[in-house]
Amino acid sequence: MKVQDLRSMLDRMPGIRHAGDVDLLVFFYRHPRALLTGEQLIAYLGYEREQAVKSLEGLIEAGFVTRSQNPSRTARLYVLQLDALPDGLLSRFLEIAAMRQGRQDVIDLLKPEPDGAPAARHRRRASIAKVA
């Protein structure tokens, strides 16, 4: 897939801002119905706790993943919502991101520029906003 197409796809996906978001989403793609504790999830993800929690909350907020509501229990059931976006967009994105090269391409698009400028995927959007 061309980088422009991937960028366009990412532009339509709220909640995907960091490599950790991608990796957590891919984890749920591979384990679409996971009954786990938060600690186990963090351990599987391999990111700092803070980032892992942020990614998880971001995915839930975006509607990509649901979490069972029983705070008294340590384990929660996480269910991937593949139809969270129209036209099978989430499925298509995950098919790419689950591959080695696809993941790399997505992460490259999410990386901030060395000078502190927004990530490549946001530059176009920012310039469009400026014009508007």
Next chain:
Amino acid sequence: MATLESDLVKTGISGLDAILSGGIPRSNVILLEGAIGTGKTTMGTEFVYRGAMEFGEPGIIVVFETSPDKLARDMAGLGCDLPELERQQRLKVIYTTRDVFRQELQQADSLLLEEANKIGARRIFVDGAAGEFALEEHSSREIFHILAQGLQRENLTAVLALEAAALNTNAGPSLHEESIADTVIRLRMEDSMRATIRSIEIVKSRGHDFQMGRHSFRIIDKKGIEVYRRVQAPRKPSRDEAAAFDPSTRVSTGVPGLDELVNGGYFLGSTTVLAGISGVGKSVMALHYIAEGARLGERSLLLSLDEQVPQVLRNAASIGIDLQPAIDRGIVRLHYDAPQEIEIDHHFNKIERMVEEIKPRRVVIDSLSTYGSALGTEGRVFRDFFHALIDLMKEHQIAAIYNHENPEMFGMSSMMGEFAMSSLVDNILLLNFVELGDTLRLALTVGKMRSNPVNRASRECEIVDRQGMRVLPRQVPFAVAKMAFSGYHGLISRAPERRPPRPEAEE
């Protein structure tokens, strides 16, 4: 108390319900034991898959080590589309850890069981559920008991896979989970010569009958698991009841001159062995038998272990027999199976299926000796296989011919050589080389014909290019230069001698 058939949960796995006498009593906790690679995950998953697909029973699969996407990929290779069932809300695959799972089953409001309830699950497979929960026997028993209780409360028929490395050997203590489980199924990889065979054994199953012993199974691409009942296991009663031949209908041999020696042909349901050394004409005689069936419009099956189908067709053409039109019409089936590493349960299952499908009146097995060399003649396996084969043919009232290579070039010291099974056979025809002068001539003697008068005079046969075999008349015209067999005695001994001229009064 016998379990009502409707209370039995059918696994849907090919061949497995037959050895379970119909299925497993509902709500049983089934322990599926085996070492790594024995097929536990495949069997447990297929149990749930078939339940949802074929019996309208939604199910849950719980995995700990395998990621669900890999499970879906692997099962897709076996023809099971798990994601589609998930989309239809007939299946849920849940990934968790053993710690969480154990805690869940101790909760009255278990999330896991709630998920099961949401789709009305009737079956559950837990991959790697037992064995690793606890470090010592007491707590392991207790935890397994809690698990069993939790599943029973939900009325789920549960398969719990347990990895047990020691089970590939015969020895080893029994596992304490076995005493709690209602049904114990053991999978093994068994060494057979230098090959490996998968086997399945129902160790126990409460509440119903089942077929004991080790049966074989295979995992087949696009099909899944196929279980083959061990060849020695008893079949349906009708097979034993039918184990007698029809003493009124005869099947002609197709070899000119032979029918008169066998009283008009072989009885339906009879077992005939053609015995003789290689090259003596057994396969030719068998081809005549098949061709005669085709001529009469009777269905025939030739099962060859020695020659592949194109070779059989070429052999037939060389004696003027064209089997292709009959094959095209579907009344003749030629089937070749490679004798190397023959897996007898699977092989027998294949023959059973062909017989049930084709419904032949005539069957030729070429040859018994190849089975002997593949299975070993000294053990029980060959004898049991042959017995099962005979019973199958009798049940279907097939007149079956078995070629058997007797290693003796001249003379015969026994009818079936090292195969001490002539008592199982109804008819034995001995084909033998006879050296007269500088020529090997071909002799045929009826060694045995059960329930028939037997004329044991040796008769000469000949095989003519493009014409095939025929049995020569006993008295040949004087115009023929060579002397007829009736001019000799001791033909099938190693030293035939010419008869002294008979006195005129005897002529």
